Amino acid sequence: MVNTKNIVREPLFHVSKRDELSFGKKTIVYVASVFCALLIGAIICSIASPKGNPVMFFVSLFEGVFASSRSIWEMLRDMALLLSVSMALLPAFKMRFWNLGGNGQILMGGLAANVCLITLGGVIGDFWVVLLSVIASMVVGAIWAVIPAIFKALFNANESLFTLMMNYIAQCCVTLFIAIVVKGGSSVLTDDQLPQGGRLPIVGNQFLLTIIVGALIFGFMFIYTKYTKGGYELAVVGDSQNTAKYVGIKVKSVIIRTLAISGAICGIVGLLVTSGNYANAAIGVGSAKNMGFTAIMTTWLGNCNPIMILVSCALVSFINKGMPQVRMAFKLKGESFSNLVVGIIYFFIIACSFIIQYKITFSKKKKEAK
């Protein structure tokens, strides 16, 4: 029998909080992890595909984004949308309110815009349709976020589940709307069933308006969270509700107000992905393009810092835009493989934020004298 009493078992490694890394070091870790992720993606694609090599992966990834000025515009537009949604989630997250309902708020905003367009387009002046669409999408998006906020503020209901549930209700609302409008039963609303008048104007090209709105939202949220009383209050509420109470902040109204802003911005995104869409203004259950969830990741990766969120949105948009080109170049006809690669890339980026915050210390092996 072995005497186990005297053997001190030490874990192989332990994790401890790291001191703040310098900006340079942080950057190096981030850049390195992104490149590692891409390299692994490249290797996996090369193995999976009958043709292609790791170099081609990088080439086609960049080709997908920088092939033409048009694809660059597309990426910037997608990035502006994702950034807007991230900015919508930012104040909620700073307040430790986990708004997982971005998708639903976008859908409801888009739905409101579509309802305005289909009922008022051509009936009243285009300017008024646009104005009403803007107001309606903001209000409806805000309502969709405020409902769970009220329940959180008054009854302390779990906001993650509540906002998540609101996503599905929003989807059902869109399905219902389509079923009412599209009497043929195809469950697809097509662009030509909507009036041309009363859509958002084309500024410069089909992408610029969205990019400008995204920039404005970014600027607004940057200032709001950093330099305003409201932004300060929500940060305090996020840190400690009791502290907030004692310094005289009305916690309940801060929660509701913040979510109203969050939802209104998502509503604007909904408006942009429908009425502002040059080729197809019609809403569908997939109109939110899952941005409500992707933005959770970008906001989190950006550590709730607007500038860092901008960077992570750029990265995610870049990968999303480049991957279809990779799929095409590698003759991968299924989507699952490229989704796997995107997943790996995300995983690496998330893992690197762990490395930045914590350090892993391996236990030194002690040699016992016999």
Place this chain on the structure above:
Amino acid sequence: MKKLLTLVLTVVMAVGCCFGLASCGKGDPVVALICLHGEESSYDKNFIDAFEAACEAKGLSEDQYDIITGIPEEGDDCYNKAVQFASSGYKAVFADSFGHEANMIKAAKEFPEVHFCHATGTKSSLSLDNDATNDTPANFHNAFASIYEGRYLAGVAAGLKLVELYGDDITDDEAKIGYVGAHPYAEVISGYTSFFLGVKSIVPNVTMEVKYTYSWYDELKEKASALALINNGAKLVSGHADSMGVPAACKEKNVPNVFYNGTTTEDTFVIASKINWQPYFEMMIDGALGKGTIVKDYCGNLSTGSVQITALGKAAAEGTQAKLDDVKAKLISGEIKVFNTANFTVRNAKADTSAFSKAGAITMDADGHLTAYLADVIDVGDYVGETNVIANGVFEESKHRSAPYFDIVIDGITIGADVE
């Protein structure tokens, strides 16, 4: 260490970019395919396989065609991809999903020298009517196939199976079949009606229950619907949706199954019908290369090879092949018309008072047979029928437009409650 890694990777990137510049001079691109989903979906796989086969048959090298998957119907992704293909030299672009149509028309207007082709769409029939306000550009094309002929043949095989199982004196209870449909619109209704009429040509007292899933791909719901149909007494189940849900349910309950767009190796598999897009894609490639024209609103059929039935499965009845060959020849010669109005009645549809009733468009004689029907052939979003599609005692499906417009629920078919 990390710096070293960064350095190494930067070098890799730099080299990659050089290769990228070097690889720019590939063969002239010809055709591109835009798919809603990837080859995980049997619907898209059917297009992808046919597209590759057509490109190979026409001698295109791999550089000359491209397939992009996962382009949603919502938003403008399809338009942007179509424009990207057009501006990088492709001569023809094909999109495979109904919701892509508006995107493709928009792109077609901007690139008049490039062909934009679209499956299952309805807009090209507009231009046939010389309606100037709704004209689609000449370089925009719709395509479909008279798949109802294939489904009719599959129905004949199903009828023979019922006769094999229950004999010639088949009772009403034994003559019950089931059908799982995706959405309640013409493409699906036309499909199950032709299938039903195929069965009816063998088993005159057949009745059919239809359940909708309201999704093109929902494996669990398709399976649950099929099981519910079997529980309601269906002796054979077919369907029109893109997953393997129905065959799985049939296997579980050991009930014969008629499939669509693919085959299964199960003992319960009778036969399947499918649209073969290869003939269309070959025409499209010829058109793209300037060797031929692309038909504005193309409808492939049995004789073009666009409509096919698969090899018989293990569950097919004895003598099925001979009968199918006979019926197929008669369909091609025109001796048999699938939607011959003498073969079905529409009393229930005429008596329908629900919101989606087609009663207003139906004119029938004392026996309940259709004598006139106003179908919504010219799709301007009004859902009001304007074209009488009955001629010489036949409902002329896919004649006025390639996409189906038979949307009457005929007598003998009942719509069952949805399965949750």
